[in-house]
Amino acid sequence: MAGSAPGVHLEVAEVLRRHGDAFRSAHAGHLGRVERRVMGAIVACRTAALGGHVEACDNCGVARVAYNSCRNRHCPKCQGAARAQWLAARQAELLPVPYFHAVFTLPAPVGAIAFQNKAAVYAILFAASAEAMTTLAANPRRLGAQIGVVAVLHTWGQTLTHHPHVHCVVPGGGLSPDGTRWIAGRPNFFLAVRPLAKLFRRLFLERLQKAYDAGTLNFLGDLLDLANPASFGALVEDMRGIDWVVYAKKPFGGPAQALAYLGRYTHRVAIANSRLAAIEDDHVAFAWKDYRQNGACKIMKLAPDEFIRRFLLHTLPDGFHRIRHFGFMANGCRAAKLALCRSALLERIKCAGTATDETTASQANVGPSACPECGGVMRIIATLLRAADRGHPNGSPFRCDTS
Numbered sequence: 505m506a507g508s509a510p511g512v513h514l515e516v517a518e519v520l521r522r523h524g525d526a527f528r529s530a531h532a533g534h535l536g537r538v539e540r541r542v543m544g545a546i547v548a549c550r551t552a553a554l555g556g557h558v559e560a561c562d563n564c565g566v567a568r569v570a571y572n573s574c575r576n577r578h579c580p581k582c583q584g585a586a587r588a589q590w591l592a593a594r595q596a597e598l599l600p601v602p603y604f605h606a607v608f609t610l611p612a613p614v615g616a617i618a619f620q621n622k623a624a625v626y627a628i629l630f631a632a633s634a635e636a637m638t639t640l641a642a643n644p645r646r647l648g649a650q651i652g653v654v655a656v657l658h659t660w661g662q663t664l665t666h667h668p669h670v671h672c673v674v675p676g677g678g679l680s681p682d683g684t685r686w687i688a689g690r691p692n693f694f695l696a697v698r699p700l701a702k703l704f705r706r707l708f709l710e711r712l713q714k715a716y717d718a719g720t721l722n723f724l725g726d727l728l729d730l731a732n733p734a735s736f737g738a739l740v741e742d743m744r745g746i747d748w749v750v751y752a753k754k755p756f757g758g759p760a761q762a763l764a765y766l767g768r769y770t771h772r773v774a775i776a777n778s779r780l781a782a783i784e785d786d787h788v789a790f791a792w793k794d795y796r797q798n799g800a801c802k803i804m805k806l807a808p809d810e811f812i813r814r815f816l817l818h819t820l821p822d823g824f825h826r827i828r829h830f831g832f833m834a835n836g837c838r839a840a841k842l843a844l845c846r847s848a849l850l851e852r853i854k855c856a857g858t859a860t861d862e863t864t865a866s867q868a869n870v871g872p873s874a875c876p877e878c879g880g881v882m883r884i885i886a887t888l889l890r891a892a893d894r895g896h897p898n899g900s901p902f903r904c905d906t907s
Contacts, residue, residue, distance in 0.1 A: 513777070514777060514780035514781070514782070514783055515580070515581070515777045515780070516546060516580050516775065516777060516780070516815065517546050517547055517549060517581070518783055519780075519783055519788055519808060519811060519812065520543050520546055520547050520812065521547055522783065522785075522808070523808035523809065523812060524543055524547065524812065526808075526809070527543075527808070527809055527812045527813075528540070528543075530809060531813075535816075538819050538820075538821065538822060539816045539819050541576075542576060542578045542579075542816065542819050543812075543816075545574035545576035545578075545579060546574065546576065546578070546579045546580075546581075548574055549573055549574035549576070549579050549581050549582060550571045550572070550573055550574075550581060551571055552571060554571060554572040554573070554574060555571070555572050555887070556569060556570050556571035556572045556887075557569075557570055557572075557884045557886060557887045558570075558884070558886040558887075559873070559882040559883060559884050560882065560883060561875035561877065561878065561880045561881070561882055561883075562880050562881045562882075562883055563875065563878050563879075563880030563881075564875060564877055564878045564880060566875060566876070566877045566878075568876075568882075570873075573585070577771075577773075577820070577826075578773055578774070578818070578819055578820075579773070580773050580775070580776055580777045581777065583771040583772070583773060584771075586771050587767055587770060587771040590770060590771065590827075591763060591766065591767050591770075594654075594763065594766065595763060597833070597838065597842060598759035598762060598763060599675050599759065599842070599845055599846070599849065600758065600759060600849065601675050601676050601677055601688070601758070601759075601849070602675075602676040602691065602755040602756060602758060603673055603674065603675055603676060603755060603756040603758070603759070603761070603762035603765075604673070604674045604675075604676055604689075604694040604752060604753075604755045604756075605671065605672070605673055605674075605752065605753040605754075605755075605756070605765070606633075606637065606671075606672045606674065606694065606695075606700075606750065606751070606752045606753075607669055607670070607671055607672070607749075607750065607751055607752075607753070608629065608632075608633040608636075608669060608670050608672070608704055608748075608749075608750050609667070609668075609669040609748070609749040609750070610629060610668050610669065610708075610748075611743060611746060611748060611749075613739060613742070613743065614708075614712070614743060615666055615667065615668050616666075616726075616727060617712075617721065617723075617727065617730070618666075618668050619666050619668075619817070620722060620723060620724055620727060621715075621720075621721050621722060622820065622821050622824070623821045623824055624715055624720050624721060625668075625712070625715075625721075626657055626659075626668065626820075626824065627824075628708060628711045628712055628715065629657070629668060629669075629670055629708065630655055630657065630670060630828050631707075631711065632704055632707040632708035632711055633655065633670050633672060633704055633708075634653050634655060634672070634828075634830035634831070635707050636700055636703040636704040636707055637651065637653055637672065637674065637695065637700065637830075637831075638650070638651055638653070638830060638831050639703060640695050640696075640699060640700055640703060641678060641695060642681075646695060646696075647677070647678060647687060647689055647695070648680070648681070648687060649677060649678030649679055649680060649681075649687040650678045650679045650680075650681070650683075650831055650832055650841075651674055651675065651677075651678035651831045651832070652674065652675055652678070652829070652830070652831040652832040652833035652834075652841070652845075653672050653673075653674050653829065653830040653831050653833060654672065654673045654674075654766065654827070654828075654829055654833055655670045655671070655672045655673075655827070655828050655829075655830065656670065656671045656672075656673075656766075656769050656770050656826065656827050657669075657670050657820075657826040657827075658670070658671060658769075658772070659774075659817070659818045659820075660774045660775075660817070660818050662792040662793050662794070662795070663792050663804055663814075664774055664775060664811070664814035664815060664817070664818075665814065665817075666817050666818075671769050673762055673765065673766060674694065675845075676688065676689045676691075676694065676755060677689045678831070678832065679832060679841065679844060679845060679848060680848075683841075683844050683848075684848065685848050685851075685852070686845060686848035686849045686851075686852050688852070691755075692754070692755060694752055694755070695752070697750055697751060697752055700750055700752075701747065701748050701749070701750035704748060704750055705743070705744065705748045706744075708748075709740055709743060709744060712740070713740060716733075716736055770827055773818075774814075774815055774817075774818040775790060775815065779791045779792070781803055782805075785808075786807065786808075787805040787806060787807055787808065788805070788806055788807075788808055788811040789803050789804065789805045789806075790803070790804055790806075790811075791803055791804075792804050832844075832845060
């Protein structure tokens with residue numbers, strides 16, 4: 505009755521400990537290497553299996569054991585430190601301008617193809633959404649500027665179903681074609697959504713067709729008929745005839761708000777431990793927001809097997825980057841282009857005679873942990889070996905820190 509006791513901290517790891525073996529047995533022929541590794545990492549995370557260390561307070565001497573994290577990007581417990589480090593690195597890249605948020609979503613039939621071809625189709629989703637924004641923004645009748653984009657892939661909906669979409673955070677303006685001026689966008693408007701959606705649809709379907717023609721897409725089960733070129737062509741035509749969901753949210757106030765937003769989205773996993781409401785023998789219950797009813801908070805109960813299945817829908821292929829940069833934020837030119845942006849913005853501010861926006865985000869705190877008793881600094885005094893490394897004759901799990 506894990507969910508009935510008040511104050512009990514529920515975790516996805518506990519679901520996998522209690523029901524993971526049954527799930528592996530039931531899906532032995534269909535469970536891939538990535539999914540198996542994710543399950544194992546989450547179960548082992550912050551347990552003796554991964555080793556750890558003993559730390560003691562400099563001030564009061566209280567000691568505690570801290571086990572190592574698995575650092576798997578799908579683990580709900582491992583994203584805090586990764587998020588802090590990533591945001592600290594991004595802080596210097598923020599510009600003193602408003603930021604906008606756009607979301608590009610795949611229709612369900614294309615999402616089904618994406619699930620069976622994750623690396624190929626998710627990459628197309630990134631490329632098509634970024635090109636749609638940069639192309640439309642470069643049009644002199646629109647903004648007439650080169651923009652920068654930070655894009656984050658999410659593949660889940662509130663009920664853990666497969667729902668691939670990208671969240672894009674974009675500065676409100678861009679560099680002139682010659683790179684000498686900053687062209688500011690309208691205060692509460694980024695790009696017209698309807699032409700953006702149409703361009704995104706065209707670019708995506710063109711790339712999807714090229715991938716199909718190159719033989720890089722695979723079709724299994726219910727999608728097996730799409731291996732027939734006529735069937736695939738008919739699907740593409742159907743997708744051209746429907747509206748694709750693209751929407752833009754209200755702009756952020758400035759760089760600090762944009763950074764706070766990115767912190768909520770960049771390292772999010774399919775479901776946070778905080779959403780779990782109960783873990784029982786016959787079901788797992790979790791909170792979800794029903795956006796069709798104005799975001800009403802509801803509780804969903806799933807059989808453990810179905811909960812694990814849905815959670816694993818969102819594992820990503822090895823080496824796949826779920827955060828990508830485009831335009832003047834692209835990795836190959838980011839430093840140089842950001843320098844041009846800052847120079848152009850400074851010149852614009854001088855010409856306008858206005859003060860600069862000195863709002864900055866706070867530096868992420870990734871230093872030593874604080875003592876739970878007195879608030880002092882906790883220092884590592886011993887290292888705990890991983891279970892796999894405990895082969896010493898004396899059987900001791902400790903390695904003393906003599907530094």
